[in-house]
Amino acid sequence: MTAPPIVLATDFGLSDAYVGMMRGVIHSINHAAHVIDLTHGIGPQDVRHGAVVLTDSFRYFPAGSIFVAVVDPGVGTDRAAILLETPDARFVAPDNGLLTLVCRQYEPFFGDTNQSAPAPVPQACRVWRLTNPDYWRHPVSNTFHGRDVFSPVAAHLSLGAPPNVLGDPAPTITTLALPIPRPERNAIQGQVVFADAFGNLVTDITADLLDDIGVAPGDPSTTVTIAGHTIAGLARTFHDPPGSDLPSSSLRALIGSHGRLEIAIVDGNAASTLNAGAGVPVSINGRANNRSP
Amino acid sequence: MTAPPIVLATDFGLSDAYVGMMRGVIHSINHAAHVIDLTHGIGPQDVRHGAVVLTDSFRYFPAGSIFVAVVDPGVGTDRAAILLETPDARFVAPDNGLLTLVCRQYEPFFGDTNQSAPAPVPQACRVWRLTNPDYWRHPVSNTFHGRDVFSPVAAHLSLGAPPNVLGDPAPTITTLALPIPRPERNAIQGQVVFADAFGNLVTDITADLLDDIGVAPGDPSTTVTIAGHTIAGLARTFHDPPGSDLPSSSLRALIGSHGRLEIAIVDGNAASTLNAGAGVPVSINGRANNRSP
Amino acid sequence: MTAPPIVLATDFGLSDAYVGMMRGVIHSINHAAHVIDLTHGIGPQDVRHGAVVLTDSFRYFPAGSIFVAVVDPGVGTDRAAILLETPDARFVAPDNGLLTLVCRQYEPFFGDTNQSAPAPVPQACRVWRLTNPDYWRHPVSNTFHGRDVFSPVAAHLSLGAPPNVLGDPAPTITTLALPIPRPERNAIQGQVVFADAFGNLVTDITADLLDDIGVAPGDPSTTVTIAGHTIAGLARTFHDPPGSDLPSSSLRALIGSHGRLEIAIVDGNAASTLNAGAGVPVSINGRANNRSP
Numbered sequence: 001m002t003a004p005p006i007v008l009a010t011d012f013g014l015s016d017a018y019v020g021m022m023r024g025v026i027h028s029i030n031h032a033a034h035v036i037d038l039t040h041g042i043g044p045q046d047v048r049h050g051a052v053v054l055t056d057s058f059r060y061f062p063a064g065s066i067f068v069a070v071v072d073p074g075v076g077t078d079r080a081a082i083l084l085e086t087p088d089a090r091f092v093a094p095d096n097g098l099l100t101l102v103c104r105q106y107e108p109f110f111g112d113t114n115q116s117a118p119a120p121v122p123q124a125c126r127v128w129r130l131t132n133p134d135y136w137r138h139p140v141s142n143t144f145h146g147r148d149v150f151s152p153v154a155a156h157l158s159l160g161a162p163p164n165v166l167g168d169p170a171p172t173i174t175t176l177a178l179p180i181p182r183p184e185r186n187a188i189q190g191q192v193v194f195a196d197a198f199g200n201l202v203t204d205i206t207a208d209l210l211d212d213i214g215v216a217p218g219d220p221s222t223t224v225t226i227a228g229h230t231i232a233g234l235a236r237t238f239h240d241p242p243g244s245d246l247p248s249s250s251l252r253a254l255i256g257s258h259g260r261l262e263i264a265i266v267d268g269n270a271a272s273t274l275n276a277g278a279g280v281p282v283s284i285n286g287r288a289n290n291r292s293p
Numbered sequence: 294m295t296a297p298p299i300v301l302a303t304d305f306g307l308s309d310a311y312v313g314m315m316r317g318v319i320h321s322i323n324h325a326a327h328v329i330d331l332t333h334g335i336g337p338q339d340v341r342h343g344a345v346v347l348t349d350s351f352r353y354f355p356a357g358s359i360f361v362a363v364v365d366p367g368v369g370t371d372r373a374a375i376l377l378e379t380p381d382a383r384f385v386a387p388d389n390g391l392l393t394l395v396c397r398q399y400e401p402f403f404g405d406t407n408q409s410a411p412a413p414v415p416q417a418c419r420v421w422r423l424t425n426p427d428y429w430r431h432p433v434s435n436t437f438h439g440r441d442v443f444s445p446v447a448a449h450l451s452l453g454a455p456p457n458v459l460g461d462p463a464p465t466i467t468t469l470a471l472p473i474p475r476p477e478r479n480a481i482q483g484q485v486v487f488a489d490a491f492g493n494l495v496t497d498i499t500a501d502l503l504d505d506i507g508v509a510p511g512d513p514s515t516t517v518t519i520a521g522h523t524i525a526g527l528a529r530t531f532h533d534p535p536g537s538d539l540p541s542s543s544l545r546a547l548i549g550s551h552g553r554l555e556i557a558i559v560d561g562n563a564a565s566t567l568n569a570g571a572g573v574p575v576s577i578n579g580r581a582n583n584r585s586p
Numbered sequence: 587m588t589a590p591p592i593v594l595a596t597d598f599g600l601s602d603a604y605v606g607m608m609r610g611v612i613h614s615i616n617h618a619a620h621v622i623d624l625t626h627g628i629g630p631q632d633v634r635h636g637a638v639v640l641t642d643s644f645r646y647f648p649a650g651s652i653f654v655a656v657v658d659p660g661v662g663t664d665r666a667a668i669l670l671e672t673p674d675a676r677f678v679a680p681d682n683g684l685l686t687l688v689c690r691q692y693e694p695f696f697g698d699t700n701q702s703a704p705a706p707v708p709q710a711c712r713v714w715r716l717t718n719p720d721y722w723r724h725p726v727s728n729t730f731h732g733r734d735v736f737s738p739v740a741a742h743l744s745l746g747a748p749p750n751v752l753g754d755p756a757p758t759i760t761t762l763a764l765p766i767p768r769p770e771r772n773a774i775q776g777q778v779v780f781a782d783a784f785g786n787l788v789t790d791i792t793a794d795l796l797d798d799i800g801v802a803p804g805d806p807s808t809t810v811t812i813a814g815h816t817i818a819g820l821a822r823t824f825h826d827p828p829g830s831d832l833p834s835s836s837l838r839a840l841i842g843s844h845g846r847l848e849i850a851i852v853d854g855n856a857a858s859t860l861n862a863g864a865g866v867p868v869s870i871n872g873r874a875n876n877r878s879p
Contacts, residue, residue: 005320007313013783014307014600015627017639018843020593023622024646027591031648035622036316036328041308044784045853053310060317060440062324073853076823142803142823144843147646197306198337217435237369237435257311257437267338267366298613300606307600329609329621334601346603353610353733355617490599491630510728530662530728550604550730560631560659 004064004090005034006154009054010146011042011071018144022068022151025137029155036061041197045073047098049194049278051176052202055101056258058089068146068154069093076142081130081149083163084121084173090157092130092150097176104178111175118172131167181205183213186286190261192226195277199269201226203282205261210234215286217255224253226263226282227274234284238266253284297357297383298327299447302347303439304335304364311437315361315444318430322448329354334490338366340391340469342487342571345495348394349551351382361439361447362386369435374423374442376456377414377466383450385423385443390469397471404468411465424460474498476506479579483554485519488570492562494519496575498554503527508579510548517546519556519575520567527577531559546577590650590676591620592740595640596732597628597657604730608654608737611723615741622647627783631659633684633762635780635864638788641687642844644675654732654740655679662728667716667735669749670707670759676743678716678736683762690764697761704758717753767791769799772872776847778812781863785855787812789868791847796820801872803841810839812849812868813860820870824852839870 006026012018019040026033038057042050050071058067072079072094080095086106091099100111107122121127130149133140135156140148153166181190181204190205215222217236224231235254251270256262261284263270271277299319305311312333319326331350335343343364351360365372365387373388379399384392393404400415414420423442426433428449433441446459474483474497483498508515513526528547544563549555554577556563564570592612598604605626612619624643628636636657644653658665658680666681672692677685686697693708707713716735719726721742726734739752767776767790776791801808803822810817821840837856842848847870849856857863 005324007317009310009313015625015783017595017625017627017643018782020595020622020624021643021646021843024593024624024643024648024651027620027622028646028648031591034320036313036320038313038317039308039310041310057310057314057317060314060321062317062321065317074825077825141841141843141845143840147843196311197308239367239370254436255434257314257434257440259434298617300610302603302606327613329606329613331606331610332601332603334603350603350607350610353607353614355610355614358610489604490601532660532663547729548727550607550727550733552727 003032003034003158004066005036005062006158007036007038007061007065007067008040009038009042009050009067009069010040011044011046011050012040012146014040018146021147025147025151026155029152030159033155033158038067042071043194043278045071046194046278047071047073047096047176048178050098051101051178052193052258054099055105056260058102061089063088065089066154066157067091068150069098070146070150071098072096072145075145081145082170082173083128083130083153083166085126085163087124092154092157094145095174097174099173100176100178103173109180111178112180113175114177114179116177117175119175120171121173127170127173128163129167129170132165135161135166181209183209186213187283188213189281189283191282192276192278192280195271199265199271199273200256201263201270201276201280202256202258203261205282205284207255207259210255210261210284213286215284219286221287222284224261224263224282224284227276227280229274231263238264296325296327296451297359298329298355299451300329300331300354300358300360301333302331302335302343302360302362303333304337304339304343305333305439307333311439314440318440318444319448322445323452326448326451331360335364336487338364339487339571340364340366340389341471343391344394344469344471345486345551347392348398349553351395354382356381358382359447359450360384361443362391363439363443364391365389365438368438374438375463375466376421376423376446376459378419378456380417385447385450387438388467390467392466393469393471396466402473404471405473406468407470407472409470410468412468413464414466420463420466421456422460422463425458428454428459474502476502479506480576481506482574482576484575485569485571485573488564492558492564492566493549494556494563494569494573495549495551496554498575498577500548500552503548503554503577506579508577512579514580515577517554517556517575517577520569520573522567524556531557589618589620589744590652591622591648592744593622593624593647593651593653594626595624595628595636595653595655596626597630597632597636598626598732600626604732607733611733611737612741615738616745619741619744624653628657629780631657632780632864633657633659633682634764636684637687637762637764638779638844640685641691642846644688647675649674651675652740652743653677654736655684656732656736657684658682658731661731667731668756668759669714669716669739669752671712671749673710678740678743680731681760683760685759686762686764689759695766697764698766699761700763700765702763703761705761706757707759713756713759714749715753715756718751721747721752767795769795772799773869774799775867775869777868778862778864778866781857785851785857785859786842787849787856787862787866788842788844789847791868791870793841793845796841796847796870799872801870805872807873808870810847810849810868810870813862813866815860817849824850
């Protein structure tokens with residue numbers, strides 16, 4: 001059990017047998033494989049959602065973990081299959097931008113563009129194109145490379161196959177257009193990336209960005225605006241901060257479990273109440289005098 | 294694989310990455326941890342639902358299993374985090390009453406009150422408050438102690454950490470108000486606790502309580518009343534008992550897979566058909582002459 | 587970890603604790619059991635759906651895997667519980683036809699009838715009736731043999747228990763009526779078996795049957811008819827084949843991840859758009875001159 005775990009993250013859901021087939025393929029190659037499900041609830045074909053979940057999650061797993069990340073609207077086309085090796089983990093995935101935000105952890109402005117395009121691989125990382133069919137399952141379908149390409153490659157990696165046998169090194173990796181919300185004075189304009197199952201609206205404004213404008217949880221002078229509503233204060237928890245005079249069932253803005261600005265409703269569902277989801281603008285304003293000199 | 298398994302039971306659902314992050318944290322601490330999912334489908338913040346599922350399930354797992362039970366509406370407030378050790382298993386959970394019915398297995402009337410309150414720990418059990426941050430994952434969020442406190446503590450327990458290093462012994466544990474339905478003559482008045490995915494309505498009337506009023510499966514003279522409907526007979530299975538003249542697609546009352554009185558519709562959904570769910574009153578009446586002298 | 591894995595396939599869903607209880611029972615008997623979920627999303631009591639998923643999936647798992655297959659509308663009645671041993675895997679299941687299509691892999695026309703009935707076990711296989719209660723969990727409920735009979739039997743098998751101690755050899759196994767769609771000239775008339783979570787409509791027309799009428803992916807002269815719509819061409823992928831003049835968001839017919847004719851809508855949901863599901867007729871017509879002489 002000292003072999004690295006294989007961690008699955010897909011948009012397949014769990015109601016079909018697709019994830020089960022992947023597990024079967026992995027265990028057929030490596031009987032002792034240690035397979036862990038990160039999630040199968042990425043929004044269908046929502047590559048940006050997948051990119052956020054991967055970057056927010058991978059450090060919770062053992063170093064060296066092998067992630068099989070499959071959000072693959074281009075399956076069956078000529079988009080490449082790749083292996084990304086970072087100092088912390090390995091990722092087997094389609095080359096469609098799904099790993100953009102993982103790469104950003106090793107190069108601060110990676111993917112900070114308005115257009116999807118190939119970009120040089122971050123210096124700390126390496127990429128291989130998975131071109132060697134000897135490590136795939138045959139016959140290879142046109143619709144399910146998660147089962148026929150990514151899973152068998154991950155299983156072989158977990159058995160110690162070196163990346164060089166799986167394919168050729170690649171100098172670039174495809175980025176998704178994921179512009180970093182820019183602070184302007186003491187404010188940041190971002191947007192919702194996805195709603196979780198509780199209806200909490202998770203945004204592209206990270207805790208680090210909030211630091212940049214001097215906003216901290218508990219600060220009652222901060223305001224957050226979304227879908228025509230303005231929320232006073234950045235809460236510490238889903239509950240009123242001590243001494244707060246906020247009404248008990250109102251909207252809350254807080255740094256949530258993803259380490260991101262999140263909009264929630266106590267005992268309620270912010271996504272359905274606000275009729276808001278991915279792409280909806282969110283702005284946060286700190287006090288004018290918050291910023292460090 | 295002789296270490297005790299870690300069993301997860303939460304209200305997080307499986308569509309987000311939250312449960313995956315917990316798994317990652319556990320395996321980061323104990324690479325060889327054996328993690329089993331009991332369920333992640335407890336009703337959101339429904340502590341009573343969680344209490345029933347835990348007590349009905351834990352004896353199906355290996356002795357010594359470490360349950361991580363997270364239904365935690367008070368996360369981020371000053372509610373305590375606890376470890377409950379029973380003669381059969383260990384439970385890491387928020388101290389909010391979630392373990393009330395587990396405790397009742399060791400002390401018959403535990404939590405048989407109309408008000409949530411601290412109560413002395415059952416004699417056969419022990420409780421510790423998890424106050425030692427050395428065994429948590431840092432930084433500790435305000436929104437996700439399942440990942441940052443409960444999971445790492447369970448992982449350390451699975452590696453053999455003694456309870457005393459995790460925190461301080463506590464003389465009390467918080468109970469939920471879960472009054473035991475009282476037999477009156479040959480009848481019991483209880484209520485629905487939750488509906489399962491098939492729409493079966495699971496109640497707080499256990500098979501033991503039915504014994505008390507002399508009601509047994511197959512008895513055609515028993516009547517069950519719910520939401521204005523009266524069901525004749527306590528069925529043995531979802532199907533008509535042999536010789537029954539019950540119409541084939543009617544309501545059924547039976548002792549279900551939870552060992553509780555359950556209302557079901559053959560090939561149908563009792564919850565939606567009756568528009569009934571948690572809290573709806575259910576009564577069962579045995580024959581007047583059923584009771585033992 | 588050289589013991590064969592136990593693979594679970596049920597219609598229980600994952601929102602309740604039922605699957606968790608099965609896992610607990612298995613691990614209580616075999617602490618080191620290696621349990622893999624194939625799926626718990628079979629349509630409730632949809633034995634045909636289960637039969638298709640099992641036959642399409644089992645070869646992706648390690649040889650010798652022990653499948654626990656539970657779609658069991660007759661639980662608590664006198665339907666038998668059986669063990670089917672094939673040259674490739676073992677299956678513990680109710681004897682209700684759920685294994686019909688697995689058997690068909692060893693005898694081409696197995697279950698090719700219009701009526702459910704007992705049939706001789708395929709020559710390459712063996713069947714036992716699970717009649718020995720020593721290998722069950724007690725008390726045995728009337729509603730949940732998945733937990734009380736099938737799971738413990740599978741756990742004992744994984745520990746090496748020989749089939750003969752579990753019950754008696756049986757000469758027959760119950761088949762479901764699953765007539766094989768018959769090619770007529772260059773056409774096949776079949777039907778939808780189930781819709782997956784993406785709304786793709788999976789049919790009973792296998793890739794092998796398409797071979798029989800000389801239809802191959804990419805052939806633009808093929809037509810598929812479903813629910814009043816006619817689809818021109820059998821696509822290779824969810825995307826337009828190169829050079830295609832099909833509108834980009836129309837219906838697609840293709841061989842999907844199950845190795846079956848499938849109807850899909852690119853970036854859409856065919857099941858809801860066509861208001862189609864299990865039982866809806868589908869026909870595919872190849873060119874008149876496609877057939878081999």
